[in-house]
Amino acid sequence: MDNLRVSRRGFLRVAGAVASALPFLRGEQPASAATAKAIGLASTHPVGKTKLYTSVSPSLFVTRTGTNTWVAFDNICTHAGAQLVLQGKQAFCRAHGATFNPATGKPTNNVARTALRSYPVSIRKGKIFVTV
Ligand code: FES
Numbered sequence: 001m002d003n004l005r006v007s008r009r010g011f012l013r014v015a016g017a018v019a020s021a022l023p024f025l026r027g028e029q030p031a032s033a034a035t036a037k038a039i040g041l042a043s044t045h046p047v048g049k050t051k052l053y054t055s056v057s058p059s060l061f062v063t064r065t066g067t068n069t070w071v072a073f074d075n076i077c078t079h080a081g082a083q084l085v086l087q088g089k090q091a092f093c094r095a096h097g098a099t100f101n102p103a104t105g106k107p108t109n110n111v112a113r114t115a116l117r118s119y120p121v122s123i124r125k126g127k128i129f130v131t132v
Pocket of ligand 1: 077078079080081082093094095096097098111112
């Protein structure tokens with residue numbers, strides 16, 4: 001029975017390791033990896049609309065593609081890194097004329113060949129969160 005004795009320090013070390021692994025074992029991201037930032041209210045963003053949110057870095061094009069579906073892409077041109085602006089229903093680069101679909105991130109002319117970087121979007125308690 002003496003072999004089953006565990007020191008207080010050993011017990012705490014194992015308990016700490018188990019506690020830190022629980023989120024991973026439940027399929028959750030560790031708390032330190034969470035970088036979701038609230039950028040606005042879902043109620044002020046209509047379905048089908050793209051808005052440029054500048055409260056995060058990089059600024060993001062966020063499109064509400066359906067009642068509960070959202071996408072986000074940064075506004076950095078993949079041609080040479082200039083900032084994009086929203087012009088009508090497309091993202092436009094004033095530097096050399098690249099255009100992108102802000103709801104898919106894909107280039108829509110032949111200036112840029114690479115899609116915009118995407119970011120996960122979630123809605124919690126009526127707020128739009130983007131993980132950047
Ligand atoms: S940097 Fe955007 S088109 Fe060249």
